[in-house]
Amino acid sequence: MTSDATRRRAVGHILLLVAGLVVLTVISAGSVILVNEARDDARWVVHTLEVESQISLVQLQLRRAESAQRGYLSTLLPAFQADFEEAATQLTPALTRLNQSTIDNSVQRNILVELLPLIKQRIEEFRETIALAQTEHVNDAARIVREGTGRDAMSHIDDLAGQMRSEEDRLFVLRTRSADRSQTLAASLTATGSGLVVVLAGISIFLVRRSARARDHAETQLRDNNLNLEATVDERTADLREANSEIQRFAYIVSHDLRSPLVNIMGFTSELEELRTDIFKRIGALRATAASVPPAPVADGTAEPVLEGEDKQLLQDFSEALEFIKSSIAKMDRLITAILNLTREGRREFEPVRIDTRELIEAIVTTVAHQAAEAHAEIRIAPLPEITSDRLALEQIFSNLIDNALKYLRPGVPGEVSVRGRTKLGFAIFEIADNGRGIDPKDHQRIFDLFRRAGTQDKPGQGIGLAHVRALVRRLGGTMSVSSELDHGSTFTITLPIHWTAANRNRDA
Amino acid sequence: MSKPVTIIMIEDDEGHARLIERNIRRSGVNNEIMPFTNGTEAVNYLFGSDGSGLDHKGRALLILLDLNLPDMTGIEILRRVKEDKYLKCAPVVVLTTTDDSLEIKRCYELGCNVYITKPVNYESFANAIRQLGLFFSVIQVPPAAT
Numbered sequence: 001m002t003s004d005a006t007r008r009r010a011v012g013h014i015l016l017l018v019a020g021l022v023v024l025t026v027i028s029a030g031s032v033i034l035v036n037e038a039r040d041d042a043r044w045v046v047h048t049l050e051v052e053s054q055i056s057l058v059q060l061q062l063r064r065a066e067s068a069q070r071g072y073l074s075t076l077l078p079a080f081q082a083d084f085e086e087a088a089t090q091l092t093p094a095l096t097r098l099n100q101s102t103i104d105n106s107v108q109r110n111i112l113v114e115l116l117p118l119i120k121q122r123i124e125e126f127r128e129t130i131a132l133a134q135t136e137h138v139n140d141a142a143r144i145v146r147e148g149t150g151r152d153a154m155s156h157i158d159d160l161a162g163q164m165r166s167e168e169d170r171l172f173v174l175r176t177r178s179a180d181r182s183q184t185l186a187a188s189l190t191a192t193g194s195g196l197v198v199v200l201a202g203i204s205i206f207l208v209r210r211s212a213r214a215r216d217h218a219e220t221q222l223r224d225n226n227l228n229l230e231a232t233v234d235e236r237t238a239d240l241r242e243a244n245s246e247i248q249r250f251a252y253i254v255s256h257d258l259r260s261p262l263v264n265i266m267g268f269t270s271e272l273e274e275l276r277t278d279i280f281k282r283i284g285a286l287r288a289t290a291a292s293v294p295p296a297p298v299a300d301g302t303a304e305p306v307l308e309g310e311d312k313q314l315l316q317d318f319s320e321a322l323e324f325i326k327s328s329i330a331k332m333d334r335l336i337t338a339i340l341n342l343t344r345e346g347r348r349e350f351e352p353v354r355i356d357t358r359e360l361i362e363a364i365v366t367t368v369a370h371q372a373a374e375a376h377a378e379i380r381i382a383p384l385p386e387i388t389s390d391r392l393a394l395e396q397i398f399s400n401l402i403d404n405a406l407k408y409l410r411p412g413v414p415g416e417v418s419v420r421g422r423t424k425l426g427f428a429i430f431e432i433a434d435n436g437r438g439i440d441p442k443d444h445q446r447i448f449d450l451f452r453r454a455g456t457q458d459k460p461g462q463g464i465g466l467a468h469v470r471a472l473v474r475r476l477g478g479t480m481s482v483s484s485e486l487d488h489g490s491t492f493t494i495t496l497p498i499h500w501t502a503a504n505r506n507r508d509a
Numbered sequence: 510m511s512k513p514v515t516i517i518m519i520e521d522d523e524g525h526a527r528l529i530e531r532n533i534r535r536s537g538v539n540n541e542i543m544p545f546t547n548g549t550e551a552v553n554y555l556f557g558s559d560g561s562g563l564d565h566k567g568r569a570l571l572i573l574l575d576l577n578l579p580d581m582t583g584i585e586i587l588r589r590v591k592e593d594k595y596l597k598c599a600p601v602v603v604l605t606t607t608d609d610s611l612e613i614k615r616c617y618e619l620g621c622n623v624y625i626t627k628p629v630n631y632e633s634f635a636n637a638i639r640q641l642g643l644f645f646s647v648i649q650v651p652p653a654a655t
Contacts, residue, residue, distance in 0.1 A: 256577065259606040263627045263634065264524035270631035271531075333629040344609065 009214075013207060020200045027193030034186035041179030047101065048172040051108070054098040055161050055168070061091040062119060062157065066150075069126040073133050073141055081130060088123055095119065107167050115160045122153055251343040255336045262336070266329045273322055280315050287311065335451065338464045342450075345468065350390035350475065352500050357384040357430070360391070361419055364399045371406050377415025384421035385428045389500045393472045398432070400465045401492050405434035407459050410487065427478070428498050433491040439484040447482070455486075476500055516542045518573040519551040519586065520604070525627065529573065529604065532635050536642025540571075548581035552589070555596060562595040570596070574621075576605040576612070584615065591620035602641060 068084035071077065095116065102108035129141040144150070287308075358381060365372075365379050372379055379402065402417065409415040413435065420431045439447060443454035450467040473480045477497045484490035516533070520526040526544050533542065545551035555572075557564040572590060576583035583603065590596045600622040607613075608626040616624050623644065625637050 256606055259627075259629065260522055260525070260577070262629050263606065264522065264528070266629045266631045267528040267634060268524065270635075271528075329629060 009207070009211065016200060016204055016207065020197065020204075023193055023196045023200065027190060027197075030189045030193075031186060034182050034189065037182040038179055038186060041175055041182055044175040045172060045179060048168050048175060051098070051101050052165055052168045052172075054094060054101060055164050057094045058091065058098055058119070059158070059161050061087045061094055062122065062154075065091065065123060065126055066154065069130055070145070072130055073138065073145065076133060076138070081134075084126060084130060088126075091119070091123070102164075105167070105171075108164055111160050111164050111167070115157065115164075118153055118157050118160070122150065122157065125150055125153075248343050248346050251339055252347075255340040255343070258336050259333070262329060262333055266326070266333075269322060269325050269329070276315075276318055276322070280311070280318075283311055334462055338451075338462050342464070342468060342471070345396075346471070346475075348392075350393060352388050353391055354386065354388050355391055355394060356386055357394070357421065357428075360394060361398055361402075364395065364402055367399070368402060368406060371403075372415070372417075375406050375409050375415050377406055377409060377417060380416070380418045382418065382420040384419070384430065385423045385498065387428045387496060387498050387500070389476055389496060393476055397469050397472050397494065398430075400469045401432045401494075404465060405432060405436060405490070407461075408455070408490075409434065409436040423498060426498055427495050430494045430496070431491055432494075433489060435489040438486045438488045438490050439482065440486050441484070444482050444484070514540050514569040514571050516540050516571050516573060517545070517551065517555065518542055519545045519548065519578070519583070520573065520575045521546050521578050522575070525575070525604075528634070529638055532638035533642050535635075536639040538642040548578040548583075548586055552581075552586060555586075555590065556593065562593040565599075566595050570599040572599055572601045574601055574603050576603060576607055576616075584612075584619065587616060587619050587621055602644075 065084050065087040068080045068087060072080035072084065099112060099116075102112060125144070129144050132138070132141040132144070361381055361384065365381065368379075398419075402419070405417045406415065415435065417432070417434045420433070422429050437455060439454055446452050447454050448466050448470045449463075451463040452467075453461060453463040470480055473494055473496065477500050478495050480492065480494045482490060482492050516538075518526060518529065520529065523546065526546070530542055530544070543554070545554065555565070556562045574583045574586060578586075583605065587601055587603065590599065590601060597620070601620070602623045602625065603616050603621045604625050604627060605612075606627050613624050623641070625641065628634050628637070
């Protein structure tokens with residue numbers, strides 16, 4: 001359910017993001033388009049104004065030319081002639097510009113087609129009158145002016161210019177409106193877009209805040225869980241320690257209490273043994289009396305009673321039963337002693353000290369030198385790393401393993417036992433290898449179990465050594481393993497921390 | 510020895526008691542043996558009704574003590590005996606199945622005179638008891654303090 005909600009929320013975020021992106025894109029694109037349009041419209045408005053000003057300029061120059069002509073005619077001053085020439089020259093480019101700027105408009109074009117010859121005609125007329133005046137025909141010139149054709153043409157020109165201007169005015173209104181519209185559109189588009197963006201941002205903020213709240217909640221829960229977990233682990237550890245020490249006490253008490261009846265059983269069995277001698281001696285004596293044979297001189301009672309037939313059989317059965325009882329008791333005593341020693345080991349406090357491992361193993365080898373010589377075995381010790389650990393425990397570990405290596409050699413093959421060592425990542429790895437009889441892989445686990453043994457049972461032992469060794473290695477914070485095959489020797493590998501401190505494992509055991 | 514020594518045997522296991530007694534007798538010791546099968550009775554006898562041990566003033570006692578008793582530990586009895594001004598001179602022989610070195614050390618610290626572990630091996634057991642008999646006949650058991 002939670003994962004579902006999370007997925008939904010993620011999808012929502014993505015949708016929101018996409019929507020925001022789309023809105024922004026639309027606004028940007030729309031703005032670009034509309035701004036371009038507005039710029040176009042503005043250009044067209046400017047164009048209209050320019051055309052109008054051109055028209056005014058043309059009219060102005062024409063008027064100027066006319067007034068210069070009149071002035072000249074009336075005064076004959078050459079300054080007026082110069083004025084006229086200037087106006088006429090300026091008129092031509094003004095007309096050209098007007099022509100160019102109205103090239104796209106057919107209405108203006110038509111008017112202009114009508115207008116241009118009229119203007120040209122007027123200018124020609126001015127020029128003619130001025131020429132007449134220069135050649136002393138002022139009257140002719142005045143006549144021409146007076147004829148009034150010029151005035152008609154002039155009013156026609158004004159009329160046409162007025163038409164052009166009104167056309168431009170119409171266009172101006174049209175273009176201004178269009179510019180206004182595109183600007184309004186751009187503004188409303190921007191406003192709408194901004195509104196949408198604000199709404200989306202609002203939704204985003206809401207969602208983000210909700211996510212943050214959910215995250216905070218999850219964090220709190222996680223922290224709580226961690227605390228709970230720690231508490232649980234502590235509790236369990238305490239329980240385990242308690243259980244462990246309970247087992248230790250239990251084993252100790254049991255082995256003690258088991259011993260007590262064993263003392264009795266053994267004691268009274270021995271008493272029975274004594275009685276047996278007495279009883280059978282007496283039987284022998286009685287038989288002898290019954291058979292009226294003079295009793296054998298066995299008065300001191302140390303010698304075995306002389307018996308025959310059934311009685312002898314009885315004595316043998318009796319002795320056999322007692323022997324079985326006694327050997328069983330002895331075995332049980334050994335087992336109990338072993339358990340007692342193990343629990344005692346478990347209770348012993350380890351003390352970490354710096355140990356020269358090679359020296360320690362050499363000392364062990366010295367103590368088993370006799371055994372090794374008997375088995376024709378050679379023990380080689382490679383250079384070994386120094387470690388910090390419990391000396392007694394290490395002695396027990398290595399002497400057990402070396403002992404085993406010597407004990408389980410292949411008969412008739414000179415033994416070779418080697419002890420090697422190396423270090424890796426803060427751990428020292430020791431290997432005790434032999435060329436002995438080896439261990440079947442299916443027994444590799446079993447040999448570490450208490451009271452369990454493997455292979456041919458031709459050597460005395462309780463099946464305790466390896467169990468003890470493994471318990472010690474574990475208490476020292478290490479691990480041990482075996483690799484072996486039948487008839488191909490065994491290699492026991494022990495991994496121990498180089499710097500073991502009593503703090504980590506001692507209290508657990 | 511002005512007075513015969515009385516052997517106080519505090520041992521909850523009757524079989525053990527019997528075996529101990531037999532072996533003591535076999536070693537030629539014929540002193541009176543008073544068996545107790547639990548701590549309370551033994552304590553009542555040793556310290557008397559007032560708990561001072563005054564009853565045994567002037568008597569020669571030897572205490573054979575088992576450490577694992579059903580109602581109290583032998584160590585507790587040992588401590589009380591060695592703290593009592595009338596009884597503290599009485600030799601205490603601790604006879605127990607425990608061969609824990611810490612426990613042995615503790616007993617000697619509290620003033621036990623001999624510590625014998627009961628071996629399952631009967632010969633060793635009988636031997637230990639017989640040597641104890643020899644020990645009885647050799648040591649001069651002082652009478653309880655006057």
